[in-house]
Amino acid sequence: MTKISWKPGNMIYPLPAVLVTCGDTMDNYNIITIAWTGTICTNPPMVYISVKPNRHSYDLIKRTNDFVINLTTESLVKEVDYCGVRSGKNINKFEATKLTPEKGTKVKSPLIKESPVNIECVVKDIIKLGSHDMFTAEVVAVNIDENFLDENGKFHLDKTKPICYSHGTYFGLSKELGTFGYSVKKKKKSKNKVT
Template identity: 45%
Template sequence: MNEKVDFKGSVILNPVPVVLITSKNKEGKENVFTVAWTGTVCTKPPMLSISVRPERLSYEYIKETMEFTVNLPTSKMTKAVDYCGVRPGRKFDKIQEMNFTMKEGTNINAPYIDECPISIECKVKSIIPLGTHDLFIADVVGSHVDSTLMDEKGKIHFEEADLITYCHGEYFKMDKHPLGKFGYSIAKKPIAMKDSAKSIEKENNTDTTKVKDLSKDRPRKKNNNYKSSNASKKRNSSNNKHKNSRKNTTSTRRKTK
């Protein structure tokens, strides 16, 4: 067993999604800043949370209007994400400096960043003071998703959005290759993960063509059974013919006698 090192109360939950939060105050001024302390808190009704330091300019904007938008950036936006996290909004116009294209919200007055493939509009339901941060719990009232990420069934392929995560002070790209699918551990029929096999091949330099596709085994077994049953029918047919020929020969001999 590996030796463990004990830490006192320290939040080391990693990795976490890193997002850009946009807001607008009652005077119409807009701001953006980076947040890593965010997460889903409820499905019905759909709700999420963000934790914000009270000294932040966006804290004032959000508390004033009780609205904000969560924008999910791509790996190409990592430098902008970092910049918006270290530069204060009171001294820098981060939206202009990062050349973001701002679009008006559909359900709220807070804008969203068009360069981000996914944006989530939120209305604050409650604010809970915690310590260094205050927790904003909000209802999700609408979302904007790039059409290129959706298939014909309406499923959103987040793995194609080139999203990033934040892990202990560093940014990482989201992996496109899944390790499993929800419920695969108890599925009666094996779920073939082709992308995972390709990923394993790259990492281990193995040949994925040797990996069995379990979904193809069943029809093969049926074909084999079909062939074997046909073969047995042919054998039975030939045996019957042989028996009939013997009977005919015997009856012929009896007649000649």
């Protein structure tokens, strides 16, 4: 395999494409599409989002000290794109997209009703990095759509049809390829004996 060398850049793709909500009143609620987000700690549960300081949501999050990460689905892909290319300075994105704000259980920022998973976050630190600042945050609540729970209480995120983002393109996720640890899992011995 022949490779060529490119200039340094962010090539960790695909990424989740999430809708981050912020604000503390109906008048200033906003939605921003974020792809630079992820897990940074299990205990306490912590996540991050990276936001350019000139974005409208930046000052809202800094002032209220919280935000919500709303996971997205194939049915929300148009809204995901819209909220990434339009500024909330001039429009109400909830009205423009017809998404429904719901009251958070632990934070001032709203949840998006149409999202199957809403992750309520309280900012712990803002790290200045360059083009973007990283908001590290503790997860204080997770809200899930009970329609995706099975009879045993297991949540099936795959059934929500989540999306991801890669090089300017949104993708749905395809088939399951394996589960954690499958490569080293011991095969079960057959209980059937030939008599």
